[in-house]
Amino acid sequence: MESSLWDELQRRMGELRDFGSVVGLLTWDQETFMPKGSAEARAVQLSAMQALIHERLTDPRLGELLEAAAADADETRAAMVRNLARERARAVKVPPRLVRELAETQARAVEAWRAARSERRFALFQPWLERLLELRREQADAIGGGAERYDALLDAHEPGMSVARIEPLFAELERALVPIVATLADGQRPPAWDYAGLRFPADAQWEFTLHLLGEMGFDLERGRQDRSTHPFTDGIHRDDVRLTTRIAEEEPFLAIFSTIHEGGHGLYEQNLPADHARDPIGQAASMGLHESQSRLWENMIGRSLAFWRRQLPALRRFFPAQLEGVEPEAIYAAVNQVRRSPIRTDADEVTYNLHILLRFQLELAMLRGDLRVADLPGAWNERMRRDVGIEPLHDGEGVLQDIHWAWAEFGYFPTYTLGNLYAAILRERIDVDLGGLDRVIEEGSLHAVRDWLVERVHAVGHRWDAEEIVERATGQKLTVAPFLRYLREKYGALYGAAL
Numbered sequence: 154m155e156s157s158l159w160d161e162l163q164r165r166m167g168e169l170r171d172f173g174s175v176v177g178l179l180t181w182d183q184e185t186f187m188p189k190g191s192a193e194a195r196a197v198q199l200s201a202m203q204a205l206i207h208e209r210l211t212d213p214r215l216g217e218l219l220e221a222a223a224a225d226a227d228e229t230r231a232a233m234v235r236n237l238a239r240e241r242a243r244a245v246k247v248p249p250r251l252v253r254e255l256a257e258t259q260a261r262a263v264e265a266w267r268a269a270r271s272e273r274r275f276a277l278f279q280p281w282l283e284r285l286l287e288l289r290r291e292q293a294d295a296i297g298g299g300a301e302r303y304d305a306l307l308d309a310h311e312p313g314m315s316v317a318r319i320e321p322l323f324a325e326l327e328r329a330l331v332p333i334v335a336t337l338a339d340g341q342r343p344p345a346w347d348y349a350g351l352r353f354p355a356d357a358q359w360e361f362t363l364h365l366l367g368e369m370g371f372d373l374e375r376g377r378q379d380r381s382t383h384p385f386t387d388g389i390h391r392d393d394v395r396l397t398t399r400i401a402e403e404e405p406f407l408a409i410f411s412t413i414h415e416g417g418h419g420l421y422e423q424n425l426p427a428d429h430a431r432d433p434i435g436q437a438a439s440m441g442l443h444e445s446q447s448r449l450w451e452n453m454i455g456r457s458l459a460f461w462r463r464q465l466p467a468l469r470r471f472f473p474a475q476l477e478g479v480e481p482e483a484i485y486a487a488v489n490q491v492r493r494s495p496i497r498t499d500a501d502e503v504t505y506n507l508h509i510l511l512r513f514q515l516e517l518a519m520l521r522g523d524l525r526v527a528d529l530p531g532a533w534n535e536r537m538r539r540d541v542g543i544e545p546l547h548d549g550e551g552v553l554q555d556i557h558w559a560w561a562e563f564g565y566f567p568t569y570t571l572g573n574l575y576a577a578i579l580r581e582r583i584d585v586d587l588g589g590l591d592r593v594i595e596e597g598s599l600h601a602v603r604d605w606l607v608e609r610v611h612a613v614g615h616r617w618d619a620e621e622i623v624e625r626a627t628g629q630k631l632t633v634a635p636f637l638r639y640l641r642e643k644y645g646a647l648y649g650a651a652l
Contacts, residue, residue, distance in 0.1 A: 154222045159230070162218040165209065166237060167431035172206045174389050181387040181395045185379050200256075207252070210244045229434070232616045236433035239312065246295045255288050259561050266559035273549040275530045278559070283526045285561040286519055293520070303520045306564030310440045311571060313618035316517065318631075319567055326570070326633045327510050331540055333640060333652050334504050337491040338542065340648055345486035346479050353405040357471040362398055362412035364467055369416045369450065370603040371396075376419055384411040388422030388437075391430050405472070406488055410451050417450030418443060420603055424611035439619035440565065444572025445579060446606065452502045453580050453639065454602065458485040459594040489647055493543040495550045503640055504541060506573060511536045512555070512566040520563060575623050577636035579610070582627035 154162075176199065183195050209215070219241065222234045262281035269277035293302035301316045308314065366378065376394035387395045396415040400408040421443060429435030437443045454460055461481040469476045491501050497508040515532060518524035524532055533552040538544045545551030557565055583605055584590040593601055609626035616622075620631050629635070641652040 154225050154230075158218060158221055159225075162215075162222055162234075163432065165215055165218065166233065166433060169206060169209055169237075170431045170433075170435070172202060172209070174393075176202050176206070177387050177389040178393075181389065184381050184383075184385065185395075185397060207244060210241050215241060216245070229616070232434055233429075233432050236312075236436075236615055240433070243296055243309065246297070247292055248295065251288065251291060251295070255285075255292065255561060258284055258288060259559070262561070263556065263559045266553065266556060270549050270553040273547040273553070275548040275552055278553065279526055282529075282558055285558070286526060286563075289561055289563050290520065301517075301520070303517050303564060306520075307567060308564075310565050310568050311619065312439055313620065314439075314441075314567075314571070319513075319571070320517075322574070322631065322633055323510050323513060323567070323570065326506060326574075326636070327540065329633070329637050330503070330507055333644075334491070334493070334507065335542065336650050336652060337503060337644055337648055338493050340650055342490060343486040343647055343649075344483065345490065346483035348405065348475065348487070351475045352402050353472055353475060355400045355402055358400050358402075358405060358408045361468060361471050362408055365409065365412055365464075366396075366416050366419075368464075368597070368599050369413070369420065370600045371416050371419050372423055375423055378412065378415075384415050386415045386418035386422065388419075388425075391423055391425045391427065391435070394419045394422040410455060410488075413455040414447040414451040417447035420450075420606070421446045421611050424603075424607040426612050426614045429614055434614040434616055436615050438613070438615045438617070438622055439571075440568035441571030442575055442610070442619035442622065444569055445575035445623075446610070448502075448572050449576040449580060449606075453576060454590075454594060454599070456485075456488050456502070457591060457594060458482065459591040461485050461488075462595050463597050486647065489644070491644065491648075493541055495537060495541070495543055495545040496554060502573075503644060506570045507540045509566050509570045511540060512557075513570075516558070516563050516566070571619075571631075574631060574633060574636050575619065577639045578623055578627050578629045578631070579606070580639065581635050582609075582629070 179195060179199055179202065183192075183199075187195060215237075219234055219238045222230065223238070225231060225234070258281070262278070262285055265281045266278050269275060289306060290302060293305040296305040296308075299305055299308070299315055304315045307316070307319075362378065363373070366373065375392045376396065378396040378398060380400060381397035382399065384397050384399050386397075389395060396412070396419045398408050398411040398415060421437060425435050425437070427435075458481060461484045465476070465479070465481050465484060469479075489501070491503045493504060494500050497505070497512075500508055511533070515524060515529065515536070518532075519526065519529070530548055530552045534544055537551070580590065583602060586605060587593050587601055590602070593599070610622060613622050613625075617625070624630055644650070645652045
């Protein structure tokens, strides 16, 4: 490709990334410091930016440049072109009328969902979900490219993944998890720290979360942490990464694990390849790979006994009276309680994936036309009884608990489980390469874990799709075996159970 044409294409790539950063900054502010009365103005601003991005992405000239560049033999350039061409193809194939109708229906559906959840009445949300499902089917048909409609929606969050790839993996995982959950949830729990009735001042919790970010290697000169109702991470730029956490004075682990979780996301964003910050390689490869980073840090590191042997003295400095006489083993048991819960966000790491598999199978059935929206609450409750062993008391803690379907985010839920599977594969390789992960954690060498992830995952960016990145990093293909080994070893020892 002629250098002048490549320069033009790179300029357009950079512009699209810059516009995306502006959207990120606007949405981060919307969830943190924006005045309540600014909501309408912010909606207009975001709409204008999204329209501008869509206009630039679907510009015929960009298509010409990508077509010319497709013949370039350079591997790096090919990855840039492949990523942007994939994004553009999705945008071009979907009619503007459908884009507008989806956006308008989503906005109204969210309000209907809030009312339905408040009144615990699925019937109030049902017609909106039916319409969103129709629109997503139309969008999937327009995009095409897969054996299933669902593939087109899944690809938006997990490029290169398909139903044919994940359905047998998820079925294998479900078969293994159901008896494990039954054994642990109905078994004798290990003695755990009981902190009920204790108060943990917010300012001290905040300082401890900043200590944890430092231990993890998150750069507070290129990022920051704030508070929000629902913790999240916004990677505005690799040098401007925003985290939020949530603090409750009666529940110290809420802030601790929110910070570790979002810190895992934040490390990924901060360590994407610097020389590709303004092109399509300089971004996370998938939502599943992103989730693998947060789950690895939160659960496989943060909920380990080695972590609390290291961090309890630091936590005790902030809360000496509350932690008097408390040993690491008691905290370890407290943060690894296995309980059946109807609420996904309250679920422990053993039961969590059953919640995701339920949602995946239900939305797949709806997309295929095998499940009517009107029958969704009954199907939900039956699956909860069968797999998790608990039935929601009402639609508010059942089928209406997540906002994702009101946002029409079909295809997103599987990325949570993919993240757990990727995390376990990465963990096993880190354990080998660093000569024992627990030893590294207990010695306080978390920067070594960060550095391993930077080299093998973060700095790769989106040079390849997520599964290939993990396989290149570990030599292991996507499989459920490492995750099941992790659960059986950890919880079998903690609960004294044969799993």
